[in-house]
Amino acid sequence: MMEKMLRKIFGHSTFRPGQRETIASLMSGEHTISMLPTGTGKSLCYQLPGYMLNGSVIIVSPLLSLMQDQVEQLMMLGEKKVIAFNSFLSYEEKNRALHQLHDYKFIFISPEMLKVDLVIKNLKRLDIALFVIDEAHCISQWGYDFRPDYLKLGEVRESLGNPLTLALTATATHKVKIDIIESLSISHPNEFIYSVDRPNIALKVDRVEHHKDKVDKLIEYLRVVKGPGIVYFSSKKMAEQMAALLKKEGLGEVMAYHGGIDQENRKLIQQQFLYGQLDIICATSAFGMGINKNNIRFVVHFHMPMQLESYLQEIGRAGRDGERSLAILLYANGDEQLPIQLAEGELLHENQIDWMIKWLEANPEAWNKLNDYETEMITLAGLTETNWRILKDFHQVAVDSGKDMYSLHELKDVMLKQMDVKRHKIKIVYDWIHFQSCRRKKILQYFDEEQKIRVDNCCDPCGLSIEDFMRNPTMVKNRNEETDWQRLLAEILINK
Incomplete structure (x- = not known):
């Protein structure tokens, strides 16, 4: 059944390591933690069961750009019942979305939005099939990208009736994994921990x-x-300067990418890179998430x-x-x-x-x-x-x-x-x-x-x-x- 859905919806014939095990665990009703290396397709681990389970899938994500990428990828598969509920939406769009949440299958949401009482009130009205925490290492104070907003996800999860939960990350030490389990209050989850080695x-x-x-x-x-290839910098200014220098050196089609570039141009640069129109991206850490x-x-x-x-x-x-x-x-x-x-x-x-x-x-x-x-x-x-x-x-x-x-x-x-x-x-x-x-x-x-x-x-x-x-x-x-x-x-x- 899972392989049939994989072919029908996503056009893949086989699962990558960890995907099948994670999905099977969720389909058995077990809370699950999966640590899968970057590039192994973590998003499939909630998208496929989302189609197989009745109810909405809530995906908590720390990055607005990552949410937008995931929404667009689902739309390219023909999914219309998907939304990113975050600060990119205008007041009118947020208000309209809140009253139509029951119409969406996949709801991507930022942790900041989960602190808004009206948002929680409307989420409580949903039949939640799966509660997903992407980049779950953000929960832990020992995680490399600790986010205080993530600390309250355990309370949010409880207020939503403790739905079936999936925590996803690519890199987590043992200490971080323990923090994730304790913070979310998920006892005895199934764990699928794969090597970080590539x-x-x-x-x-x-x-x-x-x-x-x-x-x-x-x-x-x-x-x-x-x-x-990608060249990573810690400075927006340096990414811009080096992109200009590499162009001058005749090293192919080069563009800079960072959080200071407006959303429309960022999307254009992503698409050019994806379709082989750019050879090199000079980027800050803002580039990469969701880039398949x-x-x-x-x-x-x-x-x-x-x-x-x-x-x-x-x-x-x-x-x-x-x-x-x-x-x-x-x-x-x-x-x-x-x-x-x-x-x-x-x-x-x-x-x-x-x-x-x-x-x-x-x-x-x-x-x-x-x-x-x-x-x-x-x-x-x-x-x-x-x-x-x-x-x-x-x-x-x-x-x-x-x-x-x-x-x-x-x-x-x-x-x-x-x-x-x-x-x-x-x-x-x-x-x-x-x-x-x-x-x-x-x-x-x-x-x-x-x-x-x-x-x-x-x-x-x-x-x-x-x-x-x-x-x-x-x-x-x-x-x-x-x-x-x-x-x-x-x-x-x-x-x-």
Whole structure:
């Protein structure tokens, strides 16, 4: 029955590892946690049972762009009863959707929306067949992308009548998995934990002295390695600058992609990359989620990742067709300072919290209606959007517990602990970069795994041969000859 539905709806003849087991568990009525590597088709694990079960499927997702991608993919399959309920909708669209939720089979929703009483009230009226938490590692304070909004999903789940639940992630340590189970209050779930290893992706780290050396190395690689590919940056500005430089160097069709680009252009760039009109994407972490391009041959990290978990997520965009692919990380001395700065920027500083306490002492009426003072507090305290979200979540818990403004002192301890977690994860990446033995084995040890299979072209300490990932030498030669011919013709015309 499952295979028949797989062929009929999705056009696939076989399941990928972990898909069938996860779906069979849900069809047996068992709460399920599945950790499947990036690129193995986690979305099918809720889409297929959604068609086989009576009732609505609620999918909680942390990224608006990922929601939109999933909605569009379902629509391309002919599904009309699907909606992304998030901040992209206008007030009128949200209001209309709330009164028509019963008409939708798949409802993608952000965790922030689940804090709205009217939303919960309307969800309670539904016959919920399946409650899905995508990117479930966001629940855990030990997860690499901890989201305070995810902490209340256990309460939300209970308020909805404890529906059948699926928690999905690609990367989670044992500690994170335990946090997920406890936070969601799902006792004795079926667990399908697959290796984070992608044997067809070779791992290479290049250590250089200076930033300029990294730029030169990147250009050197992109001249010869087989594409298409993605180059990841931690800075929107750097992604833009490098995209312009790579175009100037004649390295093919290149575009930058980041959260600062408007939605319409982001969608256009995605489509161009999917259909082979672009060779290289210079991107921030905003690019990749929901991008189903099977033939990405390389992923380069120009900046040092903040944790191994996100690094694996991003290199997992490559080689989804099972063919040999390459992951390169470029490191220059002192690169670890950038992820530390980014981590500090995500969290509230002690002096910001002290300022807010003094401000609230002068404006005590603001404590019980903090949202009314959002613009003022963000501007005066210099808060980022992430800072404000952290403050709001902590404030709500404090108000619900009957605490006053001085409970913000507790927030200092929470922020210090979170910074310790982030620094520890950055140190793990730093040590991995400087590791002299098998990089794959080191990653597997971090996730409490043993290396069970020998991988050819494993990593640079194991004797990686970069030539195996190069374009056909004849093609490279012909391209160079063509360039020389064009240059010669240009010179003739100029001299004439």
